[in-house]
Amino acid sequence: MTTDHTTLDRFTERLDDFDVSHTLTTPDGVPDAIEAVTDLPAVGVELPDSLGRLPESVETDPSPSDLEAAVTGVTAATLGIADYGSLVLPSTPDGAEPASLYPDRHVAVVAAADVVPGMSEALARLGDRFRADGGDAIVATGPSATADMGALVKGAHGPKAVHAVVVRP
Amino acid sequence: MTASDRRSKADRIRHVLEAEGDAVAANTQGFNAGRYESVADLEAYEDLKSEARAIKKDAIERLPELIDELEAAVEANGGTVYIADDAADANAYVREVVADRDADRVVKSKSMTSEEIELNEALAADCDVVETDLGEWVLQLAEEAPSHIVAPAIHKSREAIADLFNERFDPDEELETAEELTMFAREKLGEQIADADVGVTGANFLTADSGTMALVTSEGNARKTVAATDTHVAVAGVEKVIPSVEELAPFVELIGRSGTGQDITSYVSLLTPPVDSPTLDFQSDETGPAADRDFHLVLIDNGRLAMREDDQLRETLYCIRCSACSNSCANFQQVGGHAFGGETYSGGIATGWEAGIEGLDTAAEFNDLCTGCTRCVNACPVEIDIPWINTVVRDRVNLGEDAELDWLVDGLTPDEEPAGLDPQKRLFGNFATLAKLGSATAPLSNWLADTGVSRRLMERFVGIDRRRDLPAFASETFRQWADGRPTVADPEREVVLFPDLYTNHVQVERGKAAVRALEALDVAVRVPDVPASGRAPLSQGMIETARRHAEAVADGLLDHVEAGRDVVVIEPSDHALFQREYERLLDADRYRALADDSYELFEYVYGLLANGASGDALASGDGRRLAYHSHCQQRTLGVERYTEAVLDDLGFDVVTSDVECCGMAGSFGYKQEYYDVSVAVGEELTAQFTADGVEDRAVVASGTSCLDQLDDLLERPSKHPIELVAPTARAERVSGD
Known part of the structure; x- marks a missing residue:
C-alpha cells in the first residue's frame, strides 16, 4: 500500500503541532538520521530490515539499569496516524515498549507507507492483528505530559522529547 | 430540608467556594475553552x-x-x-x-x-x-x-x-x-x-x-x-x-x-x-x-446491571467519564467535585452514577446543583441527556422511600406530588399558583413580600435567601391586557403568543413589546388562555405535575396549530421545554406537532424578515451599543443566533457574553443554600459586562432568570431585546386603533 503525498504532509504537519520533530530519509540514511538526534547512552531494538539499521552506538537488549541510564531510546513504530501525528508503538519480546518509554528522548522509525490517514484506518489494521494473536500498541502522540503540578510540563513519567524518522523507499 | 440543614449546606458550599473555587474555575474553564x-x-x-x-x-x-x-x-x-x-x-x-x-x-x-x-x-x-x-x-x-x-x-x-x-x-x-x-x-x-x-x-x-x-x-x-x-x-x-x-x-x-x-x-x-x-x-x-x-x-x-434494567438510569452506563459535563457546567466551574459530587463521581452525570451505585441518599446531597441549564447536553460525546437524569433522580428523591404510603394525603396538595415533598420545592414547583395570587393581590402582595419580617420568615421556612430581590407581580397580567384587544385585521400570518408565567405576571412589558413587534410585521397575535408550561415543577423534579401542565398546554395550543397558527414563545426556558422535555412528557405525535410549530420570539422575527417582511417597521438600532446575554437553553438549541442576527440587521452594535449560564436558573439563585454559588456564577457574567469597552453598553438578555440575576448584580438596568426592537406605537394595521 502506498501513502499519497497529502497524507504524509498532514502527518508531518501534525507531528509539528505536537512538538515532535522529524527527519525524512531513505533506508540507507536511517543510521545517520538516528545518530543525528541521539544522545548517549542509547538503547533500542533492532529495526525491521525494510527500515534500515540502527547505528552501532545503540545498545540492544538493554538491562533494566541500561533503561534507567539511557538518554535516548530508538524503536520502530508500526503505524503513523496522519490526523493526529501519532506513532503506534508495539510491545515486543525484545523490549520495544520499555525502550520507547524510559529514556528522556524517544526516536521512532516509521515507514512512510505505514502512515494511515486517520484513527479508523489505524484501528482497522490493529483489529485484525489483535484478534489474530493478541498484541499491544501504544498510540503515542507527542511527549509525555502533565498539567497536574499547576502548569504543563513535558516528561511526567515518559519521554520529554520525541523525534520521528520517516522512511521512504 | 430544615432551616438549619440549609444553613449548614450553605456554609459547606461557601467554604468550598472560598478554599478551592479559584483553582477549580481556572482549570475547568480552561478545559471547557479547549x-x-x-x-x-x-x-x-x-x-x-x-x-x-x-x-x-x-x-x-x-x-x-x-x-x-x-x-x-x-x-x-x-x-x-x-x-x-x-x-x-x-x-x-x-x-x-x-x-x-x-x-x-x-x-x-x-x-x-x-x-x-x-x-x-x-x-x-x-x-x-x-x-x-x-x-x-x-x-x-x-x-x-x-x-x-x-x-x-x-x-x-x-x-x-x-x-x-x-x-x-x-x-x-x-x-x-x-x-x-x-x-x-x-x-x-x-x-x-x-x-x-x-x-x-x-x-x-x-x-x-x-x-x-x-x-x-x-x-x-x-x-x-x-x-x-x-x-x-x-x-x-x-x-x-x-x-x-x-x-x-x-x-x-x-x-x-x-x-x-x-x-x-x-x-x-x-x-x-x-x-x-x-x-x-x-x-x-x-x-x-x-x-x-x-x-x-x-x-x-x-x-x-440493575442500572441497565432501569429505563431512566440506563444511559448513565454510556458515560465514558470524559468530564465534559463537569467542565461545561457553570456551577461545577465554581465549586468543583468536592461540592458537586458524591462518594466517587462528580459533575452532572455523577447523579446517575451515585444513584445507581451508592443510592438515592448520596445522589440527593448534590443533585440540586444541576439547574437543568443543559449546557452539558451538546458537550457529552455520547449524547446523554444528563439534565433529564438529574430531573428523574430529583423526582425519586422527592418521592422518597415510602412514596406509596402517601396516596391518601395526595389529594390535599395542589400538585401531583407526594405529601413528603420538601416545602421549598413545593413552593417553587407551584410558582404558577403563587404568581396568580401575587398578581391578583398586587401591589399589596409585593409590599407584603418585601417587608423585613416576611423575608426572614420566607428564609426560615422555605429557604428563600433574603438577599435576593423578589419578583414584583403586575396587577394587570399580560393576558388581561391582551384580552379582547383588536389585532391586525388582514394579516400575513397568525400567531398564538404563549403567555409564559413570567411574561404574564412579572415581565408584562416584554409581552406587550412582543405583540407590537409582531403586529408591526403584519402578524395577528392572540394570547391564549393556557396554563403555565410546567417548567417550574419540572425543575424541582416534580415530573407528574409537569406532565399535567404539558398535557394542558398541548390541549390549549394544538387547536391553534391545527388552525394554521404558529406558536411563539418569549421565555427561552419554556421554548426549550416545548422542544426538548415535552418529548418525555407527551405522546410522540402531540410532542412533535407542538415542537415543529413553536418558535422562540426572535427565531420567528428572523423568519419573518427572511421571508420578505420589512425591518423598517421595527425600531432602528442606529449603532446603539448593546451587551447581550443569551439564555443557556437557547444556546443548547442553537436559537440564540437569531436574536444576534436580528439585532445586527437592525443596526445595533452587539457584543455577546460567552459564559455558560447566568447562575440564576429559575429558583436556584433564590435558594438560601445555593445563593453563594449562584452569585459566583453570575459574577463571571457581570465581569464580562463591566469590562473595558462593554461597561457602558446597554444590557439585554433573553431569559427571565438572566434578567433577574443581571438586575441584582449590575448597577445598570437590563431588558429583553424585544423591548428595544419593538416600535413604540401600535402598528397602523391594527384595527380599531
Missing part, C-alpha cells in the same frame, strides 16, 4: 458523537453476551477474568492476587472504578499502595479526595502542592516551579514503580472481540505500571465493554477533545494482556520472558 476549540477542528464531530452513542447503546443492550465473549477472549490470551458482584467481592479477589504474588507494593495508575470500590483501603493492610498519576499521588499524600474525575487535583494550586512536597520530603532545595515538582515526583515514583510487584490499572474501554483494553493517559504512568510489574490487575465496570477494536475509533477521537480539550492525549495504550514485553527486575537487573507475565481482569457490577 473543548470548544478542539471539536471545532473535527469535521465529523456530530457524526462521531452519534456513532459513539450508537456503539454504547448496542453494547449495553448486548452486555451479557459481550461479557461472555470478552471473558473467552481474555482467557484465550492467557489472562483470567473475575466478575465481581460488588466492591467487597472485587476487593477480596484483588487481595488474593496480591497475596499469591507475595507482593509488598502495588502501584496503580489512575482509576475511578478502583476509587469507587475503595481498593486502596482494602489493600492497605496487606501491602504498600502507591498512586502513580501525579495528581492522584498528590491527593494520596494530602489525604484528600479527587475534585474532578479526570484531573483529580485541580482544586490544589501549584503553591499548595509545593508546600506539601517541601513539608513531607524536606528536599535539599525547596521545590517551587511546576517543572521542579513534576521532576521530583517522577523520580520518587520511578523508584516506587521499579520495586513494585503488582500493577493495577483501570480500563477506559474493553473490546469483546480480542480482549483488548484501552487506557487513555498523558503521563506514561500507566505504561510504566504495566511494563515494570509482572502481575497486571485491571479493574473495570462491566459497562466498559464494547464489541470490537474498530469501534474504539470514535471514542479515541472524542474523549480527549471532550474532556480536557486535547485533540488526543499523549498515550492511548491498547493492550491485549498479558502484554508482550519482557519482564523487568530492577533489583537483580535482569529481564525475563514475556511469558512470565500474569493478567487478571476484574469486571465489576456493583449496581450496574
